[in-house]
Amino acid sequence: MKILKDAESIYKEFSAGQQYKEAIGVYENYERNENFYVGNQWIGVDANDLDKPQLNFLQRVVSMRIAKVSSTDWGVRFKAFVNDEKNDAISRMLSDQVDQVIERLNLKAMARTAQRNEAVDGDACVYFDFDADAESGMNVPGMLTAELLENINVYFGNRYSRDVQKQPYIILHQRRFLDDVKDEARENGIKEEYVESIVGDSDEHQMEQDSPSDLVSVFIKLWKENGTVHAIKSVKDLIIREEWDTGYKLYPLTWSSAEIVKASYHGQAVLTGLIPNQIAMNKSWAGIIWQILKTGFSQPVVDRNRIRDWDGSPGTIIETYGGTGSVSDAVMYLEAAPVPVSVISAMEGLMSTTRDCMGASDATMGDVNPNNASAIIALQQADEQPLELRKQAYHDFVEDMCRIIADIMRARYGKREVMMDTIVEGENGQQESKTELQEFDFSTLDELQMTMRVDVGASSLYSEQLQVQTASNLFTTGIIDDPAKLAIYLKIMPEKYIPNRQILNQYCEDLLKNTMESMQGAGAFNPSMQQDDVNVTPIRPKVENTQNAQP
Numbered sequence: 001m002k003i004l005k006d007a008e009s010i011y012k013e014f015s016a017g018q019q020y021k022e023a024i025g026v027y028e029n030y031e032r033n034e035n036f037y038v039g040n041q042w043i044g045v046d047a048n049d050l051d052k053p054q055l056n057f058l059q060r061v062v063s064m065r066i067a068k069v070s071s072t073d074w075g076v077r078f079k080a081f082v083n084d085e086k087n088d089a090i091s092r093m094l095s096d097q098v099d100q101v102i103e104r105l106n107l108k109a110m111a112r113t114a115q116r117n118e119a120v121d122g123d124a125c126v127y128f129d130f131d132a133d134a135e136s137g138m139n140v141p142g143m144l145t146a147e148l149l150e151n152i153n154v155y156f157g158n159r160y161s162r163d164v165q166k167q168p169y170i171i172l173h174q175r176r177f178l179d180d181v182k183d184e185a186r187e188n189g190i191k192e193e194y195v196e197s198i199v200g201d202s203d204e205h206q207m208e209q210d211s212p213s214d215l216v217s218v219f220i221k222l223w224k225e226n227g228t229v230h231a232i233k234s235v236k237d238l239i240i241r242e243e244w245d246t247g248y249k250l251y252p253l254t255w256s257s258a259e260i261v262k263a264s265y266h267g268q269a270v271l272t273g274l275i276p277n278q279i280a281m282n283k284s285w286a287g288i289i290w291q292i293l294k295t296g297f298s299q300p301v302v303d304r305n306r307i308r309d310w311d312g313s314p315g316t317i318i319e320t321y322g323g324t325g326s327v328s329d330a331v332m333y334l335e336a337a338p339v340p341v342s343v344i345s346a347m348e349g350l351m352s353t354t355r356d357c358m359g360a361s362d363a364t365m366g367d368v369n370p371n372n373a374s375a376i377i378a379l380q381q382a383d384e385q386p387l388e389l390r391k392q393a394y395h396d397f398v399e400d401m402c403r404i405i406a407d408i409m410r411a412r413y414g415k416r417e418v419m420m421d422t423i424v425e426g427e428n429g430q431q432e433s434k435t436e437l438q439e440f441d442f443s444t445l446d447e448l449q450m451t452m453r454v455d456v457g458a459s460s461l462y463s464e465q466l467q468v469q470t471a472s473n474l475f476t477t478g479i480i481d482d483p484a485k486l487a488i489y490l491k492i493m494p495e496k497y498i499p500n501r502q503i504l505n506q507y508c509e510d511l512l513k514n515t516m517e518s519m520q521g522a523g524a525f526n527p528s529m530q531q532d533d534v535n536v537t538p539i540r541p542k543v544e545n546t547q548n549a550q551p
Contacts, residue, residue: 001157001168003223005243007234010221014171017155018205026266027205030121030152033271034207037062037120041282051293053285057351058278062119062270068387069394070112075099076402081449089421090448092502093440097418098405105146111398113148118258122269123151124397127172128252128404130412139417144408149253152205156265157223164255164400169223172253175206178216185240198235222251228411247411254400256393277350284347288339298333306330406445413442421502435502474504483511 004010021027035043037059042052078094080087102108107126114124127147134143149172157168164170178200185195200213208215219234229248233241246252257267302310306320307330320327418440474480479489486508490501 003169003225005221005232005239007237007239010171010219010232010234011236013157013169013221014155014173014219017159017171020159021152021205021266024264024266026122027152029269029272030150030205031207032275033120033122033269036275036278037271041278050286051289052282053289054278054282055285055351056278057281058271058274065270065387065390066112066115066119069390070115072391074108074395074398076102076399078406078450081451085421087448090440090445091450093418093420094406094409094445094450097409098402101144101405101409102402105144107146107401110146110148111394111401114256114397115394117148117150118256118267119270121151122258122267122272123154124254124256125149125151125154126254126401128401128408130408132412136416140414142412142414144405151266154253154255159265160263162255162257162260162265162267164251164253167251169221170251170253172220172222174218174220175203175208175215176218178214181216181218181235181240185238188241190238190240194238198238198240201236224251248404248407249411250404250407252404252408254397254404256397281347281350284343288343291339298335301332303330409442410445411443415439415441480507481511483508483515486511 004013035041036056039054039056039059041054041056045052076095076098078091078098080091110126114126118124125148127149129145129147130142131145132142134145135141136143153173155171155173156164157170158166161167178198182195182198185198186192198216200216202208202215203217216235218240221232221234222229224230225245227249229246229251230243231246232239232243255265257265258270259268261268300310307318308321310318310331318331320330416439417437419435420438420440421435422438474486479485486504490504490508
């Protein structure tokens, strides 16, 4: 596919993308869903002077759904396909560097916000870039950046595919201040006469409250060429940064949809199909309030021949003017009309059914009180099951972010000083692992095939509960004092279940070394026993057989 690189063609592709979004209702649903989620649910509705109540149950259940999907902690670990000391050291270093980026950019909070956008708007997108001048905290500047993009501002070249990495091109639409765009164009060597031709514009799809003249639309077009991602930046009629090779192998953005729609890269928001239920609820409440105000209070019937000036205000004197009969014959009250019970039941049923369909059951909302441990476990499992697929999609979204971070590091970090394990020769000629600051060339990651695991949930490496439980079990069972058993334990257990594994490895090595030295001093040293031999037989007390003992 031929990639068009002039400003006019890019703007035409952007306009075609807008027409597609309009055709499938993306802009309409975006504005409507956002208003309903935040509570502006009567916009544009002529209520004929009725009160406009709203019981925003959609926001509560959507927020609960988001929390259930994205509340678990997560971390990343890399592992080389070829396991040796050097590759393992690089894997641990890369894992630590990605962790630092995650914390610096607050990506965990951004991922949760992305889930909110996905549920309300239909899609979530995080865009990564590299700021070469940003303070990195290392010996050289340069740091990754991340931005949460709205789905209305992302345009895929193949609108019928959701696969980001297989797109022929991607256009990102930004709304930026006019002066900032002009300054960037000057920095990129654009002539002043062309810079001054850039003018502000408006976009009716951005939910902008006014028509700002100080904002302008900027387009970033990405495509793959010769194995790497290329980019160009433009406004409507002008290229403000010529084509450049980013060096990335992956498009630097992640994409996820709430409910997949076939033959479209846009998904359907959770809120879209449930808004009619919210409207029905609001209208029902409006009707009930109208009835209560009109007929829900007792109304007096007054004989004006006997009572002329009564206005019904409390504390006023009521004067009667002759006539026969008692005073009670001059005034009577009509009983208030009751609110139909069937209406209230229908609304409660509508709200309850909608909530259940969204995976927010009574257990989720805290309306169930289990009376024993088995009931608690059963409720928890039943509550989590409806959203299990959604959680898996969230984990994939997180993993995509980590892969992109590693790819940008490979392309842009260059040579940096990092903390990394080094194998050095220690006492007695034995090799030891030492963590120290040293220079590493991140471009060499091209030559190292690595896999990546993202640990998500209660069994994450960062779960304090897991660390406490693992450490307690090591001390309770006594295995931590037996070098042979500890070595076997560390070798066969999956790495993700052993927090601070390198500390335990070092402790085991020291323990084995001390054991061999003590055995050597006692004359029982076996030269064939090596420090890394996990089959070392521990010293066990001799048990005498009293039945065969000789006097």
